[in-house]
Amino acid sequence: MYRYDEFDHALVSERIAEFTDQVRRRVDGRLTEDQFKPLRLMNGVYLQLHAYMLRVAVPYGTMNSAQLKKLGHIARVYDKGYGHFTTRTNIQYNWPALSDLPAILTELAEVEMHAIQTSGNCIRNVTTDVFAGATDEEIEDPRPWCEIIRQWSTIHPEFSFLPRKFKIAVIASETDRAAIRTHDVGLQIVRGENGETAFRVFVGGGQGRLPHIAQEIAPAVPGRELLAYLTAILRAYNLLGRRDNIHKARIKILVAALGIDAFREEVERQFETLRHEDLRIPDDELARIQAYFAPPPFETLPKHSGPFDRALLADPDFARWSRNNVRRHRAPGYASAIISLKPVGGVPGDMTADQMDVVAKLARRFSFDEVRAAYEQNLVLPHVKLDDLPEVWRTLHAHGLATANADLVTDVIACPGLDYCSLANARSIPVAQALSKRLADLDFQEKLGPIRVNMSGCINACGHHHVGHIGVLGVDRKGEEFYQITVGGSPDEQAALGEIVGKSLPAEDVAPAIERALNRYLAIRHEGERFIDTVRRTGAEPFREAIYEAA
Amino acid sequence: MRLLDPLPETDEPDGAIPGDTPLAEVEAAAVGANRLTIRFGAFRDGRGFSLASILRERGYGGELIAAGDLLPDQARHLKRSGFDAVRLNAGADPAEWRAMLAVIDTVYQPASDVAVPVWHRRAAVETLEQKAARLDARYRDADPETVLAAAHREFPGRIAQLSSFGAEAAVSLHLLAQVDPATPVLFLDTGQHFLQTLSYRDKLTARLGLTNVKIVLPDAAERAGEDPKNDMWRSDPDACCDLRKVRPLGRAAAAYDALITGRKRYQATTRERLAVFEVLDGQVRVNPLANLDADEVEARFDDHDLPAHPLADQATLRSVAGPAPARCGRARMPARAAGPAPTRWSAAFT
Numbered sequence: 051m052y053r054y055d056e057f058d059h060a061l062v063s064e065r066i067a068e069f070t071d072q073v074r075r076r077v078d079g080r081l082t083e084d085q086f087k088p089l090r091l092m093n094g095v096y097l098q099l100h101a102y103m104l105r106v107a108v109p110y111g112t113m114n115s116a117q118l119k120k121l122g123h124i125a126r127v128y129d130k131g132y133g134h135f136t137t138r139t140n141i142q143y144n145w146p147a148l149s150d151l152p153a154i155l156t157e158l159a160e161v162e163m164h165a166i167q168t169s170g171n172c173i174r175n176v177t178t179d180v181f182a183g184a185t186d187e188e189i190e191d192p193r194p195w196c197e198i199i200r201q202w203s204t205i206h207p208e209f210s211f212l213p214r215k216f217k218i219a220v221i222a223s224e225t226d227r228a229a230i231r232t233h234d235v236g237l238q239i240v241r242g243e244n245g246e247t248a249f250r251v252f253v254g255g256g257q258g259r260l261p262h263i264a265q266e267i268a269p270a271v272p273g274r275e276l277l278a279y280l281t282a283i284l285r286a287y288n289l290l291g292r293r294d295n296i297h298k299a300r301i302k303i304l305v306a307a308l309g310i311d312a313f314r315e316e317v318e319r320q321f322e323t324l325r326h327e328d329l330r331i332p333d334d335e336l337a338r339i340q341a342y343f344a345p346p347p348f349e350t351l352p353k354h355s356g357p358f359d360r361a362l363l364a365d366p367d368f369a370r371w372s373r374n375n376v377r378r379h380r381a382p383g384y385a386s387a388i389i390s391l392k393p394v395g396g397v398p399g400d401m402t403a404d405q406m407d408v409v410a411k412l413a414r415r416f417s418f419d420e421v422r423a424a425y426e427q428n429l430v431l432p433h434v435k436l437d438d439l440p441e442v443w444r445t446l447h448a449h450g451l452a453t454a455n456a457d458l459v460t461d462v463i464a465c466p467g468l469d470y471c472s473l474a475n476a477r478s479i480p481v482a483q484a485l486s487k488r489l490a491d492l493d494f495q496e497k498l499g500p501i502r503v504n505m506s507g508c509i510n511a512c513g514h515h516h517v518g519h520i521g522v523l524g525v526d527r528k529g530e531e532f533y534q535i536t537v538g539g540s541p542d543e544q545a546a547l548g549e550i551v552g553k554s555l556p557a558e559d560v561a562p563a564i565e566r567a568l569n570r571y572l573a574i575r576h577e578g579e580r581f582i583d584t585v586r587r588t589g590a591e592p593f594r595e596a597i598y599e600a601a
Numbered sequence: 602m603r604l605l606d607p608l609p610e611t612d613e614p615d616g617a618i619p620g621d622t623p624l625a626e627v628e629a630a631a632v633g634a635n636r637l638t639i640r641f642g643a644f645r646d647g648r649g650f651s652l653a654s655i656l657r658e659r660g661y662g663g664e665l666i667a668a669g670d671l672l673p674d675q676a677r678h679l680k681r682s683g684f685d686a687v688r689l690n691a692g693a694d695p696a697e698w699r700a701m702l703a704v705i706d707t708v709y710q711p712a713s714d715v716a717v718p719v720w721h722r723r724a725a726v727e728t729l730e731q732k733a734a735r736l737d738a739r740y741r742d743a744d745p746e747t748v749l750a751a752a753h754r755e756f757p758g759r760i761a762q763l764s765s766f767g768a769e770a771a772v773s774l775h776l777l778a779q780v781d782p783a784t785p786v787l788f789l790d791t792g793q794h795f796l797q798t799l800s801y802r803d804k805l806t807a808r809l810g811l812t813n814v815k816i817v818l819p820d821a822a823e824r825a826g827e828d829p830k831n832d833m834w835r836s837d838p839d840a841c842c843d844l845r846k847v848r849p850l851g852r853a854a855a856a857y858d859a860l861i862t863g864r865k866r867y868q869a870t871t872r873e874r875l876a877v878f879e880v881l882d883g884q885v886r887v888n889p890l891a892n893l894d895a896d897e898v899e900a901r902f903d904d905h906d907l908p909a910h911p912l913a914d915q916a917t918l919r920s921v922a923g924p925a926p927a928r929c930g931r932a933r934m935p936a937r938a939a940g941p942a943p944t945r946w947s948a949a950f951t
Contacts, residue, residue: 057719060754063705068751072674080697171645201709201719207681208654208712211647279711288651289624325658335720364683500775510911514899 051112051420052197052342053160061204062159065166069093070152072265075147085130090599092172092210094165096386099472104143105168106152108222110196111139111190111423115410118421120161128154135391136215136401137463138169139177139423139512144470153157155172171212173203179227180424183343184432186380189239190247194340195276196220198331199332202277209284213291214299215257216284228425229541231255232517234301235283240270243554246538247273249263253283253313254305254543257511262302264544265310273336277329282321290316306404346418355436362482363444368443370492371454389429389446390457394490395483398464399427408449417443426463426502428456454499458495459503459568460471460486463514467524468506468531475503475522476531481505481560487560498568501581503540517541519581519582521548532562537567537593538585551594563597570596578599602679602702603686604693604695605666609756617668620649627652630819631661638688639874650682651663657683657713663725671932677704683713703747705873708740733885736878747778748877750861756885761785763850766802769808770905773863773890778809782860786814787853791845793834794826797911804908817853819845865898866891 054062077087090096094105113121121141123132128150129143143575146154158164167174176196183191189326203209209216219228222239230236232255242248242396248270255264266484287301290308305313362369376386389409392398409413415420416438418430424430434442444453455461458543462485466470467478482505489495504518506524515521521536532554541550555563568581570592575584585593608615617638620891631637637656639649652666658879667679668688679687679907689695706717726733736755740748752760762772762777765784777784788802819861823844827833854860865888866875875891890898901907 056755056757057707057722059757061709061719061753064704064707068674068701071704074696085644085672089672111917169645204709206710207714208650209647210678211645211675285651285655289648293646320655323655323659324905325711330719332724334724338723475706498923 051114062164066152066155066159069155075150075286078319088170091170094168096169097471098144101145102148102318104146104154104165105167106141106165107175108139108141108423109200110176110193111180112193114412114419115422116163118406118410118413120157122403124154124157126403130264130267132402134466135423135427137425137427137512138175139425141398150440160362163378166206171214172210172386173216173218175208175427176200177228179221180422180430181386181432182225183345184379184386186224186378189222189241191343192220192222192239193343197339209288212288214295226543226544231545232257232541233264234263242270249276251279254302256300256302257514259297260303260510261370261516261547262306263547265305267310267314275326277331278324278326279322281329282317285320286316295498305472324418325386325568332536341439341468343454347391348384349380355381356438358436361440363491368440371443371452372439374454374458375456377471384433384469385436387431387434387439390454390455390461391428391452392461392486393453395487397479398482405449405451408445412442412445419503426461452507454492455495457500460489460495462503462505463484464505465507465512471507472508474524475526478505478507478513479525481522481533481557485561485564488565499580514541517545518548522560525554527554533557534565535597537590541581549590551590566599567593568594602676604698605686605688607689607691620646624652624655626789631656635663637663638666641667641671644670644672644675649680649834653684654713676701681712681714681716717783729885730880733849733878733880735751736746737876740877743847745889746779747775749776752887753781756859760861761787761857762861763787765789766798766805768910769863769898771805772901774809774811775905775907776889778811782810783812783939786811787817789817789850790812793911808908815853817849819849825926829897854884859887861887861899862886863890865893867894886911
């Protein structure tokens with residue numbers, strides 16, 4: 051994975067010095083809260099319901115064991131012993147003291163981490179396929195390009211005060227595991243002319259109050275032109291995006307208002323006059339960055355592993371976990387293991403400091419020192435030998451990390467909701483917990499197969515409810531928490547927004563209503579049909595009926 | 602980037618272009634103009650950064666001034682987007698603006714200024730001399746704290762301080778402790794120090810919280826072979842110096858790219874143009890105290906309540922510049938500073 055050189059170190063330390071001074075000026079009153087706000091946001095500091103919140107970037111979700119260990123250390127020393135992994139593959143701390151922030155940032159810098167641009171109206175952490183470098187489906191590892199975009203967008207002089215936040219995701223296979231069509235810009239690596247790396251570019255996706263699926267703006271931008279093309283998009287957006295209404299300031303509104311063709315013309319006009327040669331990443335720099343992401347030294351192994359096969363037969367719990375949480379790997383004899391952060395009744399994405407230490411050790415011993423954060427709020431050990439999976443599982447199991455529900459109905463994506471967030475209308479955590487308890491039976495979950503439930507505590511949609519197969523949105527009805535249900539959303543290469551089934555429900559009715567919809571699916575599905583396939587075939591109607599049956 | 606004084610209050614239009622003006626109109630206004638002012642309506646509204654960048658890319662060569670609701674924290678964004686100057690608002694503190702212009706030096710992406718993006722700096726391998734020259738140009742007039750912090754950033758994990766725990770060492774070591782007390786401090790133990798110096802070393806180390814003082818010793822075998830009677834300093838001071846200083850220090854210092862000294866410009870006439878970053882014998886020497894005068898050194902002793910060397914008459918020791926005593930050899934040792942010695946050895950490199 052990428053390692054800082056002296057320049058990366060210098061930039062992060064300069065930024066800490068700057069932010070330390072800004073904190074000082076805020077404390078002594080030279081900066082008003084209004085002036086301080088955009089500055090602290092660009093350093094990942096939010097003011098939440100109860101305290102300041104610090105969001106630390108995990109660039110494209112890749113960490114080494116020292117970094118995860120440090121995240122645990124920060125949770126233990128500066129917070130209440132846990133952290134929360136987000137759908138942007140970042141980690142949030144909910145209780146740091148403002149005066150500790152410079153110290154925390156300094157500790158993070160020791161392991162080449164930072165909180166730069168994890169919030170604010172700037173270009174945010176770039177996300178990617180959690181199985182990058184491990185899956186056999188990809189054209190090439192997308193992470194070097196993520197790193198290039200990270201560097202280019204860091205403290206960008208022109209794009210640090212945009213109309214609104216800006217999110218970019220990159221994938222390199224047809225299967226979309228990074229929800230690129232829900233992003234301001236989604237990039238898919240394709241083969242261009244002469245087999246060179248090129249980017250299929252989508253623009254104008256986004257969730258929130260007015261959700262949009264991104265549209266294709268260019269089929270194959272050559273890799274060497276990528277930064278010029280992104281600059282042109284950002285420039286058009288910065289000049290033309292709305293600033294009069296925060297709810298209409300994202301690029302999706304601009305693209306929808308102009309239409310994709312007129313917006314493309316604006317981008318192309320900017321693209322033509324850019325100084326391309328300046329923005330063309332030098333070949334040796336590209337090679338330097340790619341070298342950091344070279345595949346680890348995999349052993350030559352047979353496809354099948356005796357110890358793994360024997361453990362499958364010996365232990366049904368291990369077998370179930372392997373069935374649900376282990377994914378195919380490009381190297382024979384290896385696999386990727388999903389560590390579910392969704393235990394029954396737990397808070398989705400939360401992890402204790404001790405658990406972080408445990409996973410850090412496993413990553414070092416069994417996964418070439420690599421661990422990934424997935425946007426589904428889970429972690430992944432990307433490169434584990436099949437031979438080692440039984441031991442990895444035993445360790446995870448001993449620390450409450452072996453819930454065998456990856457991509458099943460209790461693998462719920464949820465925002466922190468009204469328990470923490472000052473924007474929320476309703477709590478999302480208790481509703482997610484109630485659902486996970488009600489559907490805890492893993493036999494039932496496996497019978498249902500892959501289903502994604504997404505839960506947001508407000509219309510800002512941090513829990514991605516619009517693109518959940520089943521979405522749950524917290525709304526405020528005359529001071530009471532109610533929940534609106536959608537079905538048929540999808541974040542992947544067949545991205546779609548869910549359909550609202552009807553009027554919102556009180557909290558205690560949500561889990562039973564979803565259970566009825568799931569039972570309806572079991573009753574009407576065709577052979578081999580996943581939940582989302584059935585919804586696409588039948589429409590929302592059968593599920594609407596089931597959800598309101600008892601009401 | 603220049604900072605312009607606030608304009609007097611007036612109702613007259615000042616000709617500034619509002620930041621929300623459409624690009625085509627801004628471009629039309631730029632044709633033939635030799636000065637343009639872009640007014641930011643709100644500091645959150647970043648359109649002016651794109652307008653300036655586009656004008657510069659399309660060849661506008663006149664003066665470009667930013668005005669309106671702006672924060673000092675946006676100084677470098679303005680500069681990098683191609684602005685030449687900022688019109689300060691009434692009550693703005695120019696010092697804050699200057700500080701913000703200085704704080705970030707490293708840039709990843711090309712923009713409309715002269716800063717060289719990291720990509721190109723990585724590719725163009727900078728020689729040590731070029732690096733020292735670049736840093737010296739940037740920090741020539743900076744205060745010691747800024748110089749030392751920059752040195753740590755530029756040579757992370759590859760920097761050490763040289764100290765003899767002499768008369769003025771406390772100032773330099775105190776500064777080091779403020780920036781990073783874990784920095785290695787190389788103390789050359791010639792075997793000829795007075796006990797007072799050794800106890801001063803331990804006292805100062807504890808008092809300042811230095812955690813990584815390394816004692817550098819002459820090689821025992823070399824010493825036994827070359828100076829068995831321990832009297833070479835009398836008969837051949839140069840050889841003694843080579844044995845006890847030059848070689849051991851050279852070995853210890855080889856692990857670092859940069860060495861911090863306590864040298865100051867005022868100490869000798871030959872140091873009138875002492876650089877804050879320079880290259881000596883293939884290594885960078887950082888002289889964060891180069892700009893301090895004798896009074897400022899004295900003031901630092903007082904301000905931070907630093908203990909004085911037990912053998913030193915401080916006032917005499919620290920202010921008198923003069924040739925090194927004959928028995929200490931000549932200027933062949935690395936990093937050594939001239940200065941009168943209270944003992945057999947000079948106060949050496951502080």
